[in-house]
Amino acid sequence: MANVLSARQRKAIGMLWRFVMPYHWRVLGALLALLFTAAITLFMGQGIKLLVDQGLATQSAAMLNRSIGLFGLLVLCLAVGIFARFYLVSWIGERFVADIRMRVFNHLLELDPGFYETNRSAEIQSRLTADTTLLQTVLGSSLSMALRNALLLIGAGILLVITNLKLSIIVLAALPLVIVPILFFGRRVRRLSRLSQDRVADVGSYTSEVLGQIKTVQAYNHQAQDRRLFSAVVEQAFGTARQRIAQRAWLMTLVIVLVLGAVGVMLWVGGMDVISGRISAGELAAFVFYSLLVGSAFATLSEVIGELQQAAGAAERIAELLQARSQISAPVQACLQLPARVSGRISLEAVRFAYPTRLDRLAIDGLSLSVEPGETLALVGPSGAGKSTLFDLLLRFFDPQQGRILLDGLPLTRLNPHQLRRCFALVAQSPALFFGSVADNIRYGKPMASATEVEAAAQAAHAHDFIMELPEGYQTHLGDAGLGLSGGQRQRLAIARALLVDAPILLLDEATSALDAQSERLIQQALPRLMRGRTTLVIAHRLATVQNADRIAVIEQGKLIAIGNHQQLLASCPLYARLAALQFADGQP
Known part of the structure; x- marks a missing residue:
């Protein structure tokens, strides 16, 4: 993998690996289960050899029963190992994605507004959701498959040599032919994977932008243009994905042809040796089993490497967010x-x-x-x-x-x-309201405020009367950005929020601009009392x-x-x- 991944991607994956390390005991358990299942799978080849040579070739019922019993025990052990491996690996994947999402979100909350001037929030959201989900899939499944098949490839290769050196040379000679296309196509897949994820993020960004301003879109009858523009974005994403899929398809095809072609040649040579009596039928059966393990392991690895390339791209995009530093922070010294x-x-x-x-x-x-x-x-x-x-x-x-x-x-x-x-308490020209109840929005700057304090702030902002007319009063849930309220109602809720904070400095940015004449007059009458004892801009x-x-x-x-x-x-x-x-x-x- 060192040659497959770039230095920046290795650094990103190394950083993400630190999210897994707090659960090192579960990681150790998953690795032990992985080793156990790989060992059982490899030992099954010897079980097949015993079954053929001592159970079938001797035509002894007792030997057959013993061979079948051993095979059944191996199957039972394999099932237990697979259960442990699947549960632990899946748990680690889910825990990892939960931790990294919380870490990224917490980090984003502390970045200065300048960061969001140069980065689209919808693309950031895509990294927080789609990219972390991809990492969860890879960590909870693909990485386990890669490790398991790597162990099987190594173990089966060793057992091939032990079982029959002559036939092993035929199979192992094909390995360099397989490694070359993996390296060649792997670089292309890595580059296209990153581009594909960027194009998917563009789709999410455009969707969020248009649907977030749906009233403006429909008011200007812009639907036809948006359909055309969105279609172009989607087709661009599809085109990039198609190139990535084609490279992965070529990679898997070449691996399967080369590996299974080598197995075919080996079967012909081995079959001739069985006919001539140079090896037993059980030895050939075991060798075929190990050869198939090598072939399937290589085929799986060639496919999984593509997924790991995608994960490397996702890890790199998430690492970029975590490495972003706020330009506004507390001084390290002399604070x-x-x-x-x-x-x-x-x-x-x-x-x-x-x-x-x-x-x-x-x-x-x-x-x-x-x-x-x-x-x-x-x-x-x-x-x-x-x-x-x-x-x-x-x-x-x-x-x-x-x-x-x-x-x-x-x-x-x-x-x-x-x-x-x-x-400071800020009332912006376009008040920001959040999904939640009216009371939650008023106490946004003072989460522990009592219901009495919330109501007092609403009354001071002349918002109490219209709040009580809502279906559930202060517990009425608002839509996104206060959808369903008039501009004047949203403004009064923002004023109530600022009043509840009771900060010594009040910032009013066109705080009455969205109010009707009656509401504005009421607010203007209340402002002298609200501003008393505060510096107000x-x-x-x-x-x-x-x-x-x-x-x-x-x-x-x-x-x-x-x-x-x-x-x-x-x-x-x-x-x-x-x-x-x-x-x-x-x-x-």
């Missing part, structure tokens, strides 16, 4: 500790930042800004000005390329991200919602253009005055 509850003072000092996929365009360009504890600061400006990017930086989803951000005087880069994020395109903020920061193209209250900015900032004039001219309050 600072935040107090139990921060005051909420935020400072940005000459911050410059560009997203990893758009390094040539600064999202934040030399921005400096200070927010005092308990202050409400509104961020306004055109779309794409960098307002939401500031929230990403505050939550340390990304680190700025230049400058620094401080919380209560402590640089964010010297804080543990988990400790940092417990200081509010992103708003509708200036009427932030007129009462302590200060308003105007941002354009990642730069701070002006800062002040509503009246000051109307007089001193042309951009703000223009935005206000446009909105108020449209009749907005």
Whole structure:
């Protein structure tokens, strides 16, 4: 296998092997069962020899009974060994896939958002499901078959030589002829296996993307184009799989022809020796049995090697995920500790930042800004000005390329991200809801919150009334992403979730944009009480919602253009005055 697998694949498989090592006793038991069954299978050749030479050739009923009894005992032992081997190997395979899925998922949860900008989530999901399932199949079946047949090949080869050296030379001469196509086709199968898995991942990615946006697909009557595009993706996957299957079929065909051809020649030579009396019929029968073991072992190995090549590709793809490192992590040395509850003072000092996929365009360009504890600061400006990017930086989803951000005087880069994020409560413009009950979604940031606390947060967010109208109230299960709720209802649940966390800093990204007029008015009435004692940053395109903020920061193209209250900015900032004039001219309050 060392020549069949690349160095990177061997490293990946070695890493995955460490997942099996905690169960070394079961692995040892499976190996012993494997050795036991292989030994019994090999010993059956001697049983066949005794049956022919001492049971049939002597025409003795007693000898026949003894030979049949020995053969029956071997069959019983073989059955016990097969049961133990199958159970242990299958258990190891299932336990392995469960452990690795948990490990990969836990690792993915800690990777920074930048990783998901350059990697499709649907493809990652394919690696977590399809690739791990393939590894489970190989570890729970194919690898056992490979080891078993390798043992049979070695053992039967030795017994062939012991039984009859002349006939053994004929069979063993065919081995180099078999090894050459295995190595030749094996390299092709390995490459095509990786490509095939990538194409299957593309199918899953496209399916997830289209079905996840099914309303948009149907609203624009895009079904015909999606059928055409999906057909092209599927056909590409099929084409790659067809090439892989053809290579494996050629490999198996050549192995069978060469090995069984050698067995045929051996039978002719051996038959002539039996006729001439040079060997006994039992010796030839045993030799035929061992020859068939060698042939079947080689044929099975040639097939299993293809599956192992696929497993190597799957292991490599999973290893890539496990080897990915988050760009955002707690400092190894000099990690600072935040107090139990921060005051909420935020400072940005000459911050410059560009997203990893758009390094040539600064999202934040030399921005400096200070927010005092308990202050409400509104961020306004055109779309794409960098307002939401500031929230990403505050939550340390990304680190700025230049400058620094401080919380209560402590640089964010010297804080543990988990400790940092417990200081914030976020209400995004497009609220994220998860499959589960209404109560589960509200207590998402505080899993141990009581039902009373959940209800109080919902009432403060003016969500209680519509929740009680749902079929099972707070225990009503939501569809994916809150399917079945209006935009305003989803937004109010997200606000209730943020309120329940009771963090010292509140981040509102267009938090009322999806609310109807009545709900927005109720939320606006409640906001002063909800923000009391918290540092609050509010992103708003509708200036009427932030007129009462302590200060308003105007941002354009990642730069701070002006800062002040509503009246000051109307007089001193042309951009703000223009935005206000446009909105108020449209009749907005």
